[in-house]
Amino acid sequence: MIGQTLGNRYELLARVGGGGMALVYKARDNLLNRYVAVKVLRQQFVHDDDFVRRFRREAQAAASLSHPNIVSIYDVGQEEDTHYIVMEFVDGANLNEIIRERAPLQTDEAVKIASQICDALDHAHLNQIIHRDIKPHNILIGYNGRVKVTDFGIARAATSSTITQTGSVVGSVHYFSPEHAKGVATGEKSDIYSLGIVLYQMLTGRLPFLGESPISVALKHLQEPFEQPRKVNPHIPQSVENVILRAMRKNPQERYASAAQMLSDLETCLQPQRLNEPPVHFGSDDDPESDKTRVIPAIRPDMRNTIEAPAIKGGAAEERWDNRGLEDKPRRRWVLPTVLGIMAAVLIGVLVWAVIALKGSLTPPDVMVPSVIHMKLDEARAKLESVGLKVEEPPLYEVNKEVEPNTVLKQSKQDIKVKEGSLITLTVSKAPDLPPMPGLKGLTLEESSSKLEELGVNPDNIRPKEVFDDSEPGTVLDQKPAEGDPFDPENDAITLTVSKGKEEIDMPNLIGKTEAEARAELEKNNLKLKDDKVITEPSYMAEKGKVFKQFPAEPNEKVPPGTEVTLYVSSGYPPDAKEPTWNVTVSPAQEGQQSTIKIVVSDAKGDNRDYWDAPRKISQTTTFPVTLVLGPGKDGTIIVYRDGKEIARTPVPYEDMPADATDAAGGTDATTDASGSDQPPAGDGGQTDGQTGGQGNGQ
Template sequence: MIGHELGGRYEIIERIGGGGMALVYKAHDLLLGRNVAVKVLRQQFVHDEEFIRRFRREAQSAASLSHPNVVSIYDVGQEDEVHYIVMEYVEGHNLNEIIKERAPLQVDEAVRIASQICDALDHAHQNQIIHRDIKPHNILIGRNGRVKVTDFGIARAVTSTTITQTGSVVGSVHYFSPEHAKGVVTGEKSDLYSLGIVLYQMLTAQLPFLGESPISVALKHLQEEFEEPRKMNPLIPQSVENIILKSMRKNPQERYQSAKEMLHDLDTCLLPERRNERKMDFMDLDDEDRTRVIPAIKPQQIGAVPVRSRPAAPTAEEEERHERPAAPAPAKPRKNGRAALWISLTLVILLAMGGLAWYVNHSLTVPDVKVPNLVGKTEDQARQELTGLGLVVDPNVIRKYKEGVTAGYVFAQSKEEGAEVKKGASIQLSVGMDKELKKMPDVKDSSYEDAVKALVSFGFKEDNINQDDPKFSDKPVNTVIAQKPGANEEVDPDKDQVTLTVSKGLAQVKMPSLIDLTQDKAVQKLKANGFTADPVIEQEASYTVDKGKVIKQFPYDPGMEADPASKITITVSSGYPQDSLKYTLSLPVAPAVEGQSSKISVEYSDARTSGENKAWGNRTIKTTQVLSVDLVLSPNVNGIVTVKRDGQVFDTYSVTYEDAKNGTVPPITLPDNGGGDQGAPDDNGDRNQDNNGDTTGMNFPGNGNGHGNPGKGKGKNKDTEAVIYKKDH
């Protein structure tokens, strides 16, 4: 798992713990940029649907808890056969490590830890969640001293398939409540019993019950009393011992009725007025699980033979009958008696001989039975059929694998079908069984060709070895990264199919275009496209790209296949170079005919346009106006402004870097329009300004004679070479 990216988000860093049901890893959340703890279900439980269902349900229930002393659940997920829970990562140690290192703890420290555990249990119980596995291994102590209870709800997910797993019971049976040991329903008071044991262990460095096996420890929880804490550690105040005694009562009714009640005792037990309070007494109630006194069995009674009773004393009547002489029998003739005796003996002998003849006849004459066809029948069917015919199945049944025979079916019999045998004869059966399977070898991390050779040597047919679509991975190209069946699975090389997945190297992603994006947006776009490394940011001056935007990217151009782990260099514009010069040109424009509309369009080129003309804008005017055109000049690039009037080039103006820098830009004059009517001539044949005469200040083209005059209104006359412009460094 180390180095694996679980769920496309959690990068496994190292293993930090584990128990009978799951392994715990430290991981990094790539999305949120924080460390988390990931609990992964052990492989032997991934096919237990009931377990998985409860595992998810309880993890989701625990996620509903929000308390400073409860480890937060962030996520629950599944990737292939990997079921995992993502939770808060606590930097520190678990309480079990602290107890091993320096128990017994100081009384105030132990009480402080127990109080925080109890506070967490109170919050959980209010949300109808019972922990069921409170023990030091599940108590985390952060570097700031904060206590965090973990594994909420997980113990409830344990089914009968896990109760005998080494580690799951052994690790927890020392903290079982009596009702937990009985296997009956556990509740809030069971958690408080376990907390009492944790407090006991923190203060004495001992467990209350020890035994040679989990069962013996569980029986002690049910039947025996524990050594009182103060006998092992006299520094424990009586008020603290009372808390332990009450929380560890075998009868749940005698314990604390809630975590809140126990928490109140923990918060006040170290007050001066409580330290030396009277020891708590309890009424011993009858419990069917307690140890009982049973009369001992004397050794001479073991295996003794029953004594035969004496005959009863004879009654007076019997004694009289015994002592009284019997009456004499009547005399019979001797001859008749002897004849009767011989007749009787003869009859007895004849009867005995007849019986013997009948017995011999029936014992030695056994009927024949035809053997039925048993091939193709199940073993049970064959047995029933033979028994019904009076035949016996030989106990030495031949069991072996036979090609084409289903396990449990008869494929041969010692006597052929139709053979005649005596009733009671024994028939031996040959019964098919499953082929002995082999453990699948591990061929991962080898080349595909080497893996095929190894599998063929193992017994697989080359035609049964298939290659899946290659996958991206950190392994070299053509290296086997997955196999199905997995290593150590039972397989039949003669018929099973094998699928191998090979690496096609690191995953490639398409390089996006970052040009003209801001730096922040460029970094976000890299992350969104799968790049994992932070980019290298460089600065470079630019005339063409606005400050803060990306000028170029390296080493991949947009659309190229790229390694997502490679470092991308982003060059960001720092703005215009230091020797650049900003200059604003005041550009006079006039209509073709004063008072009539003309469309003016302005184009420019400067250091920003790389020699290309860019549109500055359009204006529709009826009178002369002054337009402000901003230029950026460099020592090697001049500014050029082109004016079009009604679609025709009107004039072009050039501003050099040196003139702009030194303030020596030559003045701009409006050229003659070649005979266009700029206005009505006055009596002297000259064009007039408007009535006020103060709106121009420019020399205008003539009316056809090639000359014109400034206006004669109230405004001042302007020199024919006047110009409006300004410089801005």
């Protein structure tokens, strides 16, 4: 069937498994673009109407289960003579393969697997579904470690004839519970017994019961004890062995009361205080004959005469059998048949009378079937039971978006009289099967949004959440719901955690700050001082103790938090620096009226820099001292602006300054006169309508 497409949707790609009743294929769901598993009923059963009907009913029942440890059933269909069930595809191996390759498993791994199986069984039992075929072949383990129980309902759908034909009894007899082997009704505790055997096999690498035939194995389940796990594998803790012993009791009453109780025991059995607890003890263990098969003794040769001819005291027996006695006794062979005939006639008459007399009392009364449509399932069940009717379990489920889940949509009988105790089949609504959330990690936000919109997600429900990360900006780092979780494309909000690139901050301006101020600024901005030291060297750019250079970034450049910064702190001006002070005399444009004065200087500290932080206001002739820093090859210039216009430009050559002009307080006292009315500036002397002159030290 590989290459065939079922339901114009499921393309069969490869066969991945199979059993006596069905074959399993890996397939692609072309509608939702995902891989699924398709179980196809074998051809020899497609004409067994009873089997097909129960097969579909049980598949629908299994589809009602929604649990992370149960393989989800997506669809049930039929195409001509092909009946199939579509279910979740688990990428991994079954537990039987893992046991065959690695058994005995580590205790914590085996307990973890058993706990997930137990959780799945508890969910199924709460929904009135018994698996009845728990075995390693039906336990799938994905590569992510998630355990999935499969084949819910299929074993219950088999008729007695198909069990014989498919050989499923043979395949599962090693995991049968004693009550299953007897052929009596099985319940939740039968699944618990089978899970106990699976845990036994995981921890020991062997089955508790083996035999030459299925019948001999079934008899051992009923009659014989099994070898205790710790005798096979001494590394098993006593607390874990106690779980196995309780789950595998032949008497169902001595097993766990429910899968939830067994799960609770599994969750604590590896706690340190429990590892060496005493072996579990059962009351029936005190009766040595309670679990043993009683054997009828064989007939010995020396007993034959006693059985065939018992002795009679006084020789009466001998007298009865001598020739003379037989001849003297009259023959009355008609008496016994006559008596027996009369007794039989009387007995038959009594039975006929009893049947006629009791017929009325044995026939159940008629009851009216009430309508339970639009009721919740629990309410409908209670109402039908209140009039003496029963609900067929499990109910049938039908997808209906317009009706709240678990609401009765249809019932098999309504507003008619039926016998008390009759079964009523209910069809109940359920929510649509939700698709699994696709994996979006590593994609861009744009790619993720497109993929979600193809599944029907409203763009308004896609909510990006930006965080700093080393990944490329726009890369999806996390998602909610997680990959594989079921979600509603029409209603669920989807949160995508998206990278906005590496975190960056603005490099602060440290130029002109003291070392202490610079350190404090670095710490405030989550930056570091490289090697916790600074580089001190002479500089024309800053006075002693001030930062004149920072590396590796200039102020306001973007850097990541934690960047290491190197500081260069001035140890003072170089030895050959000169610091002459030049007195600049400036007059207002008109005496008595206010003018705005700005002085711009160029020297070794920089070109065309404002000498003051803000212009000065004068209304009379004023002299301002201007100190320059000069160096070899770097002369100075003083430019005076009045009301925005240049009125004087005075060069201050380095060579013309005396060698001792290095003290800002007592250096060269030269004068630049920039008084008078607005006139174009003079060249090389700064001549204006006033006088500009320069005088050296001592003038």
